[in-house]
Amino acid sequence: xxxxxxxxxxxxxxxxxxxxxxxxxxxxxxxxxxxxxxxxxxxxxxxxxxxxxxxxxxxxxxxxxxxxxxxxxxxxxxxxxxxxxxxxxxxxxxxxxxxxxxxxxxxxxxxxxxxxxxxxxxxxxxxxxxxxxxxxxxxxxxxxxxxxxxxxxxxxxxxxxxxxxxxxxxxxxxxxxxxxxxxxxxxxxxxxxxxxxxxxxxxxxxxxxxxxxxxxxxxxxxxxxxxxxxxxxxxxxxxxxxxxxxxxxxxxxxxxxxxxxxxxxxxxxxxxxxxxxxxxxxxxxxxxxxxxxxxxxxxxxxxxxxxxxxxxxxxxxxxxxxxxxxxxxxxxxxxxxxxxxxxxxxxxxxxxxxxxxxxxxxxxxxxxxxxxxxxxxxxxxxxxxxxxxxxxxxxxxxxxxxxxxxxxxxxxxxxxxxxxxxxxxxx
Amino acid sequence: xxxxxxxxxxxxxxxxxxxxxxxxxxxxxxxxxxxxxxxxxxxxxxxxxxxxxxxxxxxxxxxxxxxxxxxxxxxxxxxxxxxxxxxxxxxxxxxxxxxxxxxxxxxxxxxxxxxxxxxxxxxxxxxxxxxxxxxxxxxxxxxxxxxxxxxxxxxxxxxxxxxxxxxxxxxxxxxxxxxxxxxxxxxxxxxxxxxxxxxxxxxxxxxxxxxxxxxxxxxxxxxxxxxxxxxxxxxxxxxxxxxxxxxxxxxxxxxxxxxxxxxxxxxxxxxxxxxxxxxxxxxxxxxxxxxxxxxxxxxxxxxxxxxxxxxxxxxxxxxxxxxxxxxxxxxxxxxxxxxxxxxxxxxxxxxxxxxxxxxxxxxxxxxxxxxxxxxxxxxxxxxxxxxxxxxxxxxxxxxxxxxxxxxxxxxxxxxxxxxxxxxxxxxxxxx
Numbered sequence: 001x002x003x004x005x006x007x008x009x010x011x012x013x014x015x016x017x018x019x020x021x022x023x024x025x026x027x028x029x030x031x032x033x034x035x036x037x038x039x040x041x042x043x044x045x046x047x048x049x050x051x052x053x054x055x056x057x058x059x060x061x062x063x064x065x066x067x068x069x070x071x072x073x074x075x076x077x078x079x080x081x082x083x084x085x086x087x088x089x090x091x092x093x094x095x096x097x098x099x100x101x102x103x104x105x106x107x108x109x110x111x112x113x114x115x116x117x118x119x120x121x122x123x124x125x126x127x128x129x130x131x132x133x134x135x136x137x138x139x140x141x142x143x144x145x146x147x148x149x150x151x152x153x154x155x156x157x158x159x160x161x162x163x164x165x166x167x168x169x170x171x172x173x174x175x176x177x178x179x180x181x182x183x184x185x186x187x188x189x190x191x192x193x194x195x196x197x198x199x200x201x202x203x204x205x206x207x208x209x210x211x212x213x214x215x216x217x218x219x220x221x222x223x224x225x226x227x228x229x230x231x232x233x234x235x236x237x238x239x240x241x242x243x244x245x246x247x248x249x250x251x252x253x254x255x256x257x258x259x260x261x262x263x264x265x266x267x268x269x270x271x272x273x274x275x276x277x278x279x280x281x282x283x284x285x286x287x288x289x290x291x292x293x294x295x296x297x298x299x300x301x302x303x304x305x306x307x308x309x310x311x312x313x314x315x316x317x318x319x320x321x322x323x324x325x326x327x328x329x330x331x332x333x334x335x336x337x338x339x340x341x342x343x344x345x346x347x348x349x350x351x352x353x354x355x356x357x358x359x360x361x362x363x364x365x366x367x368x369x370x371x372x373x374x375x376x377x378x379x380x381x382x383x384x385x386x387x388x389x390x391x392x393x394x395x396x397x398x399x400x401x402x403x404x405x406x407x408x409x410x411x412x413x414x415x416x417x418x419x420x421x422x423x424x425x426x427x
Numbered sequence: 428x429x430x431x432x433x434x435x436x437x438x439x440x441x442x443x444x445x446x447x448x449x450x451x452x453x454x455x456x457x458x459x460x461x462x463x464x465x466x467x468x469x470x471x472x473x474x475x476x477x478x479x480x481x482x483x484x485x486x487x488x489x490x491x492x493x494x495x496x497x498x499x500x501x502x503x504x505x506x507x508x509x510x511x512x513x514x515x516x517x518x519x520x521x522x523x524x525x526x527x528x529x530x531x532x533x534x535x536x537x538x539x540x541x542x543x544x545x546x547x548x549x550x551x552x553x554x555x556x557x558x559x560x561x562x563x564x565x566x567x568x569x570x571x572x573x574x575x576x577x578x579x580x581x582x583x584x585x586x587x588x589x590x591x592x593x594x595x596x597x598x599x600x601x602x603x604x605x606x607x608x609x610x611x612x613x614x615x616x617x618x619x620x621x622x623x624x625x626x627x628x629x630x631x632x633x634x635x636x637x638x639x640x641x642x643x644x645x646x647x648x649x650x651x652x653x654x655x656x657x658x659x660x661x662x663x664x665x666x667x668x669x670x671x672x673x674x675x676x677x678x679x680x681x682x683x684x685x686x687x688x689x690x691x692x693x694x695x696x697x698x699x700x701x702x703x704x705x706x707x708x709x710x711x712x713x714x715x716x717x718x719x720x721x722x723x724x725x726x727x728x729x730x731x732x733x734x735x736x737x738x739x740x741x742x743x744x745x746x747x748x749x750x751x752x753x754x755x756x757x758x759x760x761x762x763x764x765x766x767x768x769x770x771x772x773x774x775x776x777x778x779x780x781x782x783x784x785x786x787x788x789x790x791x792x793x794x795x796x797x798x799x800x801x802x803x804x805x806x807x808x809x810x811x812x813x814x815x816x817x818x819x820x821x822x823x824x825x826x827x828x829x830x831x832x833x834x835x836x837x838x839x840x841x842x843x844x845x846x847x848x849x850x851x852x853x854x855x856x857x858x
Contacts, residue, residue, distance in 0.1 A: 022459035023800045024437075061729065065721035069786065072793030096793045100436060139732050146683040147756070152576045253681050253855055256572035287519070288510040298508070301565030304573055322573050350515070357517030357537070364461040364536040370800070 003388065004377055005212050009204070009220055011227040014381075017215055018207035018373050024100055026108055026208030027370040028093040030115065031378065032200040035233045036085045036169045042176025043184055043192045044087055046141045048078030050189065053133040056121040058114075067114060072096045072104070074111050076118065083382060084236035084268070084313030085169040089196075091115060092371075097209055108210070112222045119197065120225045128186030129193075138181055145175050149252075152419060156258035157320060160417035163248050164262040168237055170314050198228040205377065207370040238315040239266050242414045249418040257325040258419040261335060263317040265310070266410050269383035275395045276403035277310065280411070281317060282355035283347055283404070284308045284338060289354045291338040296321055302331050313382055317411060325420050332416065339413070345405040352401060363392050429642055434820045437799055441809075441820070442638035446646045448654045449626025451813070454638040455805060463539045463634030464802040467550050468530035468810045471497075471622035473600040474747070475527075479661035481621035486663070489618060490609040491595075492602015495524040496567060497615050501531065501550065503559050509549045518542045526596055527745060528814055530807065539636060540644060547648040553619045555612040564607055571601050578680050578852045582688045586752065586850035589673040590692045593665035596748050597672070624657040625649055629813055631806040664747055669694040669846075677851035686852040687760040689767065691841055693749030700816040704825050706837075707744040708791070710751060712829065713838045714740040715787045717774045718753060724770035733763045746815060751841065760851050775839045784831045795822055 005017045013030075034044050058064040068074045077092045095111045098104045123130040149155050158173065165171030204223065206215055242264060267277045285292035285308030296306035306321035323331045341347075366372040367389060380386050387395075432441040443453045473495060477488045502509045502522070513520040518535035531550050535542050574580045584599055591597040601607070632641050671692060693706075718725055718740045728734045738755035757763040798804045812819040 020459075022457070024796050025800055060726070062721055062723070062726040065726075066786070069719075069721050069790040073790035073797070074793070094797065096796045100438070100796050101793075102436075136730060136732060140735055143684060143735060143756070143758075148683075150578055150682050150756075152681075153573075255575040256569065287514060289514040297566055301562045302569070304566055304570035322569055324569065324572070350511070354511070354514035354517075358514060358519065361517045361519060361534075361536050365534065368460045368462045368802070 007216055009223065011223075011225060012202070012230060013223065013227070014203045015216065015219060016203060016205045016374075016377055017210065017212055018205065018370070018377070019210055019212065020207065020373075021209040022368070023208055023370055024097055025370065026095045026097055026206065026210060027374065028095070028112065028115065029205040029374050030091045030119070031203045031205070032089045032196065033202070033233060034087045034089070034196070034200055036082060036087045036172055038172060038180070040192070041087055041172050041174065042180035043189055044089060044196065045080040045175045046137060046181065046184065047189065047193055047196060048080065048089055048091065049137040049140060050129055050133050051118050051122055052076070052078055053130075053137065054123045055117040056123070057117050059123050064114075064118070071107055071110055072101060074107070076115065080174050082170075082174045083379070086233060086236070086313075086382070087174060091119065099209070109218060109222065112218065116222055116225065122193070124190070125186065128188070128190035131186045134184070134186040134189055138184060141175065141181060142178060145173070145178055145181070148173075152252075152254055152256070152258055153320070153322065156260050156417060156419040157318060159250065159419070160248075160260035160262050160318065160415055161316075163246065163417060164316075164415040168240070170236070197225070199231040201230045201233065202227075203378065203381065205374040207373055236268070236314055238268055240264060242412050245413050246415045248415065249420055251420055251422050254419065254421050256322045257328060257421065259321050259323055259328065259331055259335075260417045261319040261413060262415040262417070263319070264412050264414050265315045265317050265407070267407060268315045269312040269379055269385060272395070273403070273407050274312065276399050276407045278359060278396070279352075279355055279399045280342060280404050280407055281308055281310050282359055283351045284342060285319060287355065287358050289351065289358075291341065291351070292319065292321070292335065295334050295338055296331060300330070300334055302327050302334070312379065328418060328420070339411065342404070343408045343411070345401065345408070347401060347404065352404075356396060356399070359396055360393055363389055363396070429638060432818065432820050434823070436823055437796065437820070439799065442642065444642045444646070446625070446642075446649050448624075448656050450645070450649055451629040452642050452645045453629070453631045453809060453813075454636065454641045455631075455633040456636060456638060457634050457802060460635050460802065461536045462534050462802055463536070463632070463636055464532065464534045464806055465543055465546055465630065465632045466530050466532040466806045466810060467546050467628065467630050468528050468814070469622050469628045470527065470814050471529050471618070471627070472525055472527035473598065473602075474595040474664070475622065475662055476595050477663040478621055479663075480617045481624065481657060481660065482655075487617060489614055490602060491598045491606040492567070492600070493610060493614060493618055494529055495601045496563065496607060496610050497618055498522045498524045498529050498531075499563050499567060500555050500560060500615060501553060503554055504549065504552070505554050509545065512545050513542060516542055516545075524600055526600065528811065530810065532806075534802070539634070540640070543632070543641065543644060544648065547645065550623070551652060553616065553623075555615045557612055560610065560612050560615065564610075567601060567607055568604050571599070571604055571607075574599070574601070576680070578682050578686055581678060581680060582686050582754075582850050582852045583752070585676045585678055586688050586690045586848060589676045589848035589850060590671055590690050590750055591748070592668055592670070592672040594667040594748055595664070621660060625654055626657050627660060629810055631810050633802045633806050667748065671846065671848050674848045676848070677853060679853050679855040682852055682854050684756050684758050684854060685760045686754065686756050687763055688752055688754035688850045689764070690848050690850070691751045691843075692846040692848070693744075693841070694846060696745075696747060696749055699746040701821065701825060703744050703746065703815055704812070704817045704821070705829070706749070707742055708822070708826050709829050709833050709837045710742040710744070710841065711791060712784065712787050713779065713834050713841075714742065714751065714753070715790065716779045716783050716834070717771060717838065719787065724767075724774065727770070728763065728766060731766075733757050733759060733766060764849060771842050775842065778835045779831065779838060781831055784834055788826060788829065791826060792823060795826075
């Protein structure tokens with residue numbers, strides 16, 4: 001059983017330690033939280049790439065990469081994610097544990113030092129970041145924004161969410177927009193960076209075979225940079241009435257149509273009714289035994305993939321399937337009938353029991369992956385749900401069919417998005 | 428008494444046994460993990476489309492995509508499907524097919540030994556009906572359509588059709604919409620009889636389990652089925668010339684910018700075992716030294732905006748074929764191609780230094796150690812290497828044994844203009 005130890009560092013960073021001896025690595029994740037908003041999101045998602053271009057001690061990308069590799073292929077990765085209406089920027093350091101490397105004894109300290117350098121000692125010029133780094137990374141970022149379309153599945157899901165939440169912060173693309181990117185300068189990005197580092201609520205997670213006291217004193221020493229009071233991040237908008245279902249279809253020259261349905265549930269990980277919703281989603285579409293896989297794929301043979309998933313901090317449920325364009329009506333009809341079946345409490349014993357067992361399995365295997373251990377702690381922190389596996393399992397076991405029927409009433413269709421081929425519009 | 432493979436640096440042990448009539452079972456206990464993962468795999472992949480049917484002497488050419496189709500249908504049973512039986516026990520099950528193997532797997536945190544029994548039973552009890560074979564065609568057609576819209580997949584297979592003239596590695600693993608229409612239950616049964624004999628298969632179990640109990644259970648299940656001995660499977664591969672089929676292939680798709688892949692075909696093939704692993708690892712060291720994230724060439728290209736951080740290089744080493752592929756998205760595939768030629772040429776002239784060689788070896792050692800966090804990685808890779816007569820635990824020893832001379836020889840030998848083909852994806856112009 002994982003147990004988390006917490007401590008607030010002197011500069012206000014929240015340290016979470018996840019001691020476990022089963023991994024070969026130590027995983028460090030520094031996560032900075034921002035409110036998802038139009039004016040910041042582009043700079044915020046561009047920033048980590050500029051920081052990774054070099055720092056005082058390793059002033060080029062090549063030198064920084066070489067230094068990290070020297071530590072037995074340690075990796076420093078930056079990522080931008082969206083959870084509810086927060087943008088999360090994470091810096092992840094994945095290091096082999098010394099005990100597997102005869103003659104090594106200080107990899108964690110060396111890795112953390114590089115992380116600090118990258119974060120706090122960027123290469124500067126005049127009144128901002130080094131101009132060359134910024135202009136090159138802006139070009140790269142432009143390609144990232146435009147590149148969404150290269151993965152048609154990811155594209156269709158993102159497009160559905162954008163349409164569905166077009167007047168909510170959640171509809172903002174996590175990589176921002178080309179318009180905002182254009183006006184970013186080395187000076188404006190640097191000004192943003194100062195605020196970003198000083199005022200963003202920040203968590204530091206360390207997972208691996210480590211000693212609590214040693215890690216605390218190590219990070220107090222290495223990550224001792226100055227910070228101000230943290231900013232307040234507004235709560236995510238969760239309850240929203242749907243006036244009328246919206247139907248959007250978009251034409252591209254594709255071989256397969258992608259159907260995405262966006263539903264509102266009004267429930268997040270912070271609600272105790274999240275657990276019945278999790279079971280609802282399991283019965284609907286997160287397993288091979290689920291209604292969507294069984295009916296859209298196995299019975300009707302319409303799709304290779306057909307699933308549902310939850311956005312647990314925004315209270316959304318998404319259904320997604322890849323289908324032949326001309327089978328849009330039939331697929332949509334089958335999907336809606338599965339939702340209706342759940343609303344009518346048409347759930348057999350097998351679906352219910354298999355879902356509970358499958359979800360138990362998912363909770364338990366999270367403990368076998370350092371990244372998932374950290375992610376669960378992060379979700380818990382965002383939702384104010386500080387619970388270990390045992391407690392999560394007992395919540396799951398307490399869910400009844402009546403609970404599932406109760407949350408089913410709250411699931412409301414908002415948007416139907418269809419990516420179709422040229423000339424294949426449905427309406 | 429079970430045999431043991433040990434690796435002192437990894438601090439891992441594998442217990443194994445060969446069970447009559449020839450099934451190899453491997454168990455790696457991972458204390459403290461909740462998950463238990465088991466895979467049951469056969470040496471039957473998409474390239475095995477021409478063979479002599481087991482026990483019958485009939486020489487058969489099957490439609491492309493049969494191995495993958497069979498994988499889908501093996502989950503079907505007379506009274507339902509196997510997914511449901513695993514689901515009842517809280518396990519999740521799946522399978523995959525690649526060029527050379529098909530693997531069936533499950534992972535679970537409860538009821539492990541019951542799940543193992545289901546895995547053993549369903550893989551050994553095919554149940555194909557005309558109706559279910561027909562229905563599956565619609566599902567697999569959508570799987571193929573999904574990949575048709577995937578630029579990475581398309582550029583990869585287009586490149587293989589340029590590198591290879593005859594060898595079936597040039598064909599899509601799932602076959603084509605037309606080829607799968609030709610598949611029927613008789614063909615599936617013939618493939619099954621040929622390739623799903625225990626002597627052509629292996630099992631790998633990893634997690635907090637008891638090795639003796641696992642091996643005993645497998646032995647018991649197999650012994651009850653009274654298998655005959657199977658002679659050698661006759662797989663017939665066409666003679667693949669050393670030359671390329673084409674040196675250039677391109678296609679238009681809906682993408683935001685072009686994609687370039689360059690492939691280098693291995694001409695010296697026909698061997699497996701440690702020699703093959705050695706070739707694979709030395710190629711990886713060379714690729715990382717010349718084109719990896721800390722190389723001069725990579726950083727020049729990155730700063731010019733010709734590549735992004737997804738730019739990648741990888742090597743495939745099979746007994747029957749081998750190739751190296753490098754590439755990624757780029758705004759200017761012609762210029763990138765030129766610069767790569769120049770950069771690789773420069774590296775060949777200068778040679779890799781002893782320091783750079785050691786640096787990349789050390790990085791690969793760390794990468795190997797890290798990957799042992801993942802049960803799936805361990806099991807899937809161990810069997811993939813085992814099927815090429817390679818003991819995956821020797822990875823670090825072979826890596827340590829490589830020489831700088833070997834690396835420089837590989838660099839000058841493998842990356843030559845005569846065995847190099849290009850594949851491009853270009854953005855489809857708006858109509």
